[in-house]
Amino acid sequence: xxxxxxxxxxxxxxxxxxxxxxxxxxxxxxxxxxxxxxxxxxxxxxxxxxxxxxxxxxxxxxxxxxxxxxxxxxxxxxxxxxxxxxxxxxxxxxxxxxxxxxxxxxxxxxxxxxxxxxxxxxxxxxxxxxxxxxxxxxxxxxxxxxxxxxxxxxxxxxxxxxxxxxxxxxxxxxxxxxxxxxxxxxxxxxxxxxxxxxxxxxxxxxxxxxxxxxxxxxxxxxxxxxxxxxxxxxxxxxxxxxxxxxxxxxxxxxxxxxxxxxxxxxxxxxxxxxxxxxxxxxxxxxxxxxxxxxxxxxxxxxxxxxxxxx
RNA sequence: CGCGGAGUAGAGCAAUCCGGUAGCUCGUCGGGCUCAUAACCCGGAGGUUGUAGGUUCAAAUCCUAUCUCCGCAA
Numbered sequence: 001x002x003x004x005x006x007x008x009x010x011x012x013x014x015x016x017x018x019x020x021x022x023x024x025x026x027x028x029x030x031x032x033x034x035x036x037x038x039x040x041x042x043x044x045x046x047x048x049x050x051x052x053x054x055x056x057x058x059x060x061x062x063x064x065x066x067x068x069x070x071x072x073x074x075x076x077x078x079x080x081x082x083x084x085x086x087x088x089x090x091x092x093x094x095x096x097x098x099x100x101x102x103x104x105x106x107x108x109x110x111x112x113x114x115x116x117x118x119x120x121x122x123x124x125x126x127x128x129x130x131x132x133x134x135x136x137x138x139x140x141x142x143x144x145x146x147x148x149x150x151x152x153x154x155x156x157x158x159x160x161x162x163x164x165x166x167x168x169x170x171x172x173x174x175x176x177x178x179x180x181x182x183x184x185x186x187x188x189x190x191x192x193x194x195x196x197x198x199x200x201x202x203x204x205x206x207x208x209x210x211x212x213x214x215x216x217x218x219x220x221x222x223x224x225x226x227x228x229x230x231x232x233x234x235x236x237x238x239x240x241x242x243x244x245x246x247x248x249x250x251x252x253x254x255x256x257x258x259x260x261x262x263x264x265x266x267x268x269x270x271x272x273x274x275x276x277x278x279x280x281x282x283x284x285x286x287x288x289x290x291x292x293x294x295x296x297x298x299x300x301x302x303x304x305x306x307x308x309x310x
Numbered sequence: 311c312g313c314g315g316a317g318u319a320g321a322g323c324a325a326u327c328c329g330g331u332a333g334c335u336c337g338u339c340g341g342g343c344u345c346a347u348a349a350c351c352c353g354g355a356g357g358u359u360g361u362a363g364g365u366u367c368a369a370a371u372c373c374u375a376u377c378u379c380c381g382c383a384a
Contacts (some may be wrong), residue, residue, distance in 0.1 A: 039383095284380085285381085286314090287316060288322095289379070295336080297322080298323070299335080
């Protein structure tokens with residue numbers, strides 16, 4: 001089958017690799033234009049582009065697919081099927097209907113839950129015990145198409161978004177290959193989503209990372225692991241930003257006010273809103289490197305009784 | 311030249327403004343104590359202070375250049 005692939009970030013790469021290793025012909029790869037990245041604003045190609053170039057695929061980085069621009073490109077490569085994995089742009093109707101088998105999307109959630117831009121983060125943030133990958137037939141809406149195939153994945157209590165990212169991108173590749181196989185075999189049974197149960201999630205913002213210590217310990221723990229490693233959770237210590245990279249739940253109770261450092265010897269415990277302590281295991285003060293709690297405590301930069309959050 | 315912080319023992323920090331041969335906590339090694347401990351006590355090892363120049367009787371500290379790391383912004 002002639003397949004065009006559309007994707008941009010790391011998450012999409014395993015899918016492209018799987019296609020490359022398959023019998024199918026990758027006739028073109030679409031991704032977002034190169035962007036300046038990092039402190040020095042170096043123009044960097046997206047991960048999918050780098051992977052595509054390794055295989056010698058034709059790469060397209062159009063700024064828009066609207067007004068026939070996308071279809072014009074499809075006409076050049078004549079794909080039977082288009083696979084879309086975290087591409088980053090909405091596909092117009094004429095584009096969706098161009099390939100014989102349409103466009104199939106790999107989405108990192110159990111649809112109709114978490115439609116939109118940040119499904120993995122949201123599942124962890126909400127403390128879900130389970131998430132997964134859904135493949136669906138793309139339609140004009142945002143992740144509203146008929147469901148083709150679902151694979152579930154459990155979420156561990158301390159698992160981070162980054163951990164899940166790796167798992168789900170691998171599972172996504174499996175789901176994709178299985179879906180393609182069934183398309184060829186004609187054995188798929190698309191199921192409409194239950195739109196009443198749908199939830200939509202937007203892009204993440206930095207502000208989501210600020211910890212509110214009056215919240216329950218579990219909620220803050222979810223926030224830390226859900227936003228790891230980007231954009232990250234943070235609080236304030238003496239006016240400086242203190243990033244929280246890793247935390248652990250404890251059963252230690254306290255009567256101290258939320259945000260108070262309850263223990264700063266051996267381990268670092270902070271009081272949360274529900275009277276339980278959250279252990280900070282790895283932190284980073286602005287301008288400093290990230291370090292584990294033991295190293296942080298050695299420098300005497302924090303003491304019992306200090307209050308985080310201001 | 312977007313803004314800013316930092317490079318000192320294995321780790322995290324202090325001493326830098328007001329130059330005078332480097333200190334603290336942890337780890338490590340040896341010994342001791344205790345029913346016991348991420349407990350405590352005693353002792354030791356470990357640093358040409360990112361690099362290159364300069365000023366000086368003397369530089370971690372002042373001057374110049376350079377490399378690296380990090381926070382913000384994008």
